[in-house]
Amino acid sequence: MGAQLIDGKSYAAAVRAGVAQRSAALHARTGLTPGLAVVLVGQDPASEVYVRAKGKQAVEAGMRSFEHRLPADTQADDLLGLIHRLNDDPQVHGILVQLPLPAHLDARAVINAISPAKDVDGFHISNVGMVGTGQDAIVPCTPLGCMMMLRHHHADFRGLTALVIGHSNIVGKPMARLLLNADCTVMVAHKSSTNIPELARMADIVVVAAGVPGLVRAEWIKPGATVIDVGINRIQRDGKPALVGDVDFENVRHVAGAITPVPGGVGPMTIACLLANTLSAFCHQNGLEDQPLLLDEQDPT
Ligand code: NAD
Numbered sequence: 280m281g282a283q284l285i286d287g288k289s290y291a292a293a294v295r296a297g298v299a300q301r302s303a304a305l306h307a308r309t310g311l312t313p314g315l316a317v318v319l320v321g322q323d324p325a326s327e328v329y330v331r332a333k334g335k336q337a338v339e340a341g342m343r344s345f346e347h348r349l350p351a352d353t354q355a356d357d358l359l360g361l362i363h364r365l366n367d368d369p370q371v372h373g374i375l376v377q378l379p380l381p382a383h384l385d386a387r388a389v390i391n392a393i394s395p396a397k398d399v400d401g402f403h404i405s406n407v408g409m410v411g412t413g414q415d416a417i418v419p420c421t422p423l424g425c426m427m428m429l430r431h432h433h434a435d436f437r438g439l440t441a442l443v444i445g446h447s448n449i450v451g452k453p454m455a456r457l458l459l460n461a462d463c464t465v466m467v468a469h470k471s472s473t474n475i476p477e478l479a480r481m482a483d484i485v486v487v488a489a490g491v492p493g494l495v496r497a498e499w500i501k502p503g504a505t506v507i508d509v510g511i512n513r514i515q516r517d518g519k520p521a522l523v524g525d526v527d528f529e530n531v532r533h534v535a536g537a538i539t540p541v542p543g544g545v546g547p548m549t550i551a552c553l554l555a556n557t558l559s560a561f562c563h564q565n566g567l568e569d570q571p572l573l574l575d576e577q578d579p580t
Contacts, residue, residue, distance in 0.1 A: 282535040285428050285507070291547035294427070295340055298554045302341040305567060313561035314343040315373040315399065315553075316365045320358065320384065321351035326377045333375070333550055340554045345371060351381050358384060359392050366394040372564050373399035373557035378449075396564060399556040402449065410453060413460045417556055422454040424548025425486055425507050426461075432505050432537050433484070436463035442478050444468045444495070444525070445488035450509055454486050475499070487525040495526040503536035509545045 306312055315337045319330045334344040347361060358376075365374045374397045380386045390398070395405040401419035409416030418426075433439060441458045445451035446469040455467045466482065468475045470489070479485055479499035487495050488509035500506065510525030524541030532538050539545055562569035 282506070282532045283432075283537040284532075285432070285505075285537050285539045285544060287424070287428065287539055287544040287546065287548045290428060290431070291424075291551035294548070294551035294555055295336065298551070298558050299340040301570070302558055302561075305562070306341065309565065309567070311561070311565055312341070312343050312370075313373070313557055314345060314368075314371045315375065315557045316345040316347065316368075316371045318347045318349065318358070318361065318365075318374070318376045320349045320353050320377075321381050323379070326379075330377050333553060336550050336554060337557065340558075342554070342557060343370060353381075353384070355384055355388070358389060362389065362392045366392075366397060371397065372561040373397055373553075375400050375553070397560055399553060399560055401453070401556065407448070407453070410460075411456050417560065418457065418552075419449055419453045420552040420556060421450050421488075421509060421545060421549045422457055423552040423556070424545055425454060425509065426457045427552070428539065428545075428548065429458075429484060429505065429507065436461040439483040440464045440466070440481055441484035441486065442466045442468060442475075442482035443486045443488075444475060444479075445490075445509070447488065450488035454488070454509075458484070458486075489525050491525055492523050493525070493527045495531060497527060497530035497534045500531055500534045502534055504534075506531055506535045506538040507545060508539050508541050511541065511546060 302313055317330050317333050319326055334346050337344040365371050374393045376389055378386060390402045391404055393403055395403045398406055398417055401417040406416045410418055441463045443451050443455045446467050455465050459465045466478050468478055476499045480501055482501060482504060484505045486507040490510055492512040492514055506526055508524035508526040512523050514521055514523055522542050559569045
């Protein structure tokens with residue numbers, strides 16, 4: 280029997296619709312509009328695509344979008360000056376600096392200059408620390424999207440074992456912390472781990488964010504496990520460009536209980552969660568009640 284497909288595209292559409300609905304209702308009640316500022320330094324083509332998509336989806340969700348495009352040779356003082364102005368701007372509730380930044384800029388210093396209340400990527404050290412200690416905080420969008428989809432499939436994480444493959448600050452580490460906060464038993468593997476197949480075979484949940492096409496193979500997977508593929512890899516297949524994840528999807532789908540496709544899995548959820556984070560930030564900054572968006576109430580099926 281094949282795995283159930285976790286349709287991130289439909290989930291994301293449901294989350295975006297929920298955000299748009301709440302944003303409109305809050306606007307009608309208060310006259311205020313959530314605002315998202317996206318800062319892009321340089322002209323990285325992939326970043327350009329992401330920034331355009333974020334701005335477009337923010338507007339579609341009833342938000343204001345402020346795009347700041349700066350030249351690749353922007354100096355740190357100028358970028359920090361812009362961030363301080365955005366921190367002080369009452370029309371801006373969320374600030375996102377598109378990564379990667381050009382090498383001469385210190386990404387850590389730039390991210391930590393964003394007001395933690397407006398840090399809708401959840402990368403500021405104060406949000407990282409709060410998530411790490413199980414406190415309410417802004418959660419990074421990709422792990423938040425993964426968690427929302429996982430919660431839809433697992434009512435309770437207690438007694439389950441998860442393997443997170445990849446330990447980056449933006450995906451792997453926060454993903455592991457969120458699962459741990461939900462009382463899941465969590466293992467984390469990375470490029471220096473030597474026993475990943477063995478660890479994977481123990482896992483009820485496998486989340487992979489390694490950037491290695493086809494890394495996770497069918498024989499690693501415990502039958503019935505839930506597999507979340509965060510990887511986005513551009514490869515050539517039969518002489519044509521193709522987008523694939525980190526999972527050998529065609530074979531793993533016959534063993535897993537549920538699986539995300541690439542494309543159409545985690546990717547769309549990431550931007551939807553950015554909008555959800557922006558709406559939450561807007562609510563907190565204006566003393567409005569913030570209701571977490573749950574997929575249980577946004578069921579696309
Ligand atoms: P990264 O390069 O910062 O980290 C990669 C991680 O994978 C590291 O911890 C590394 O140790 C580990 N790794 C590398 N090779 C490995 C191997 N052979 N076995 C086990 N572990 C290995 O990458 P990242 O920013 O965390 O992104 C990971 C992947 O997820 C990339 O393909 C990226 O494009 C994708 N991504 C997708 C989304 C989305 O919205 N779907 C968001 C962020 C990242």
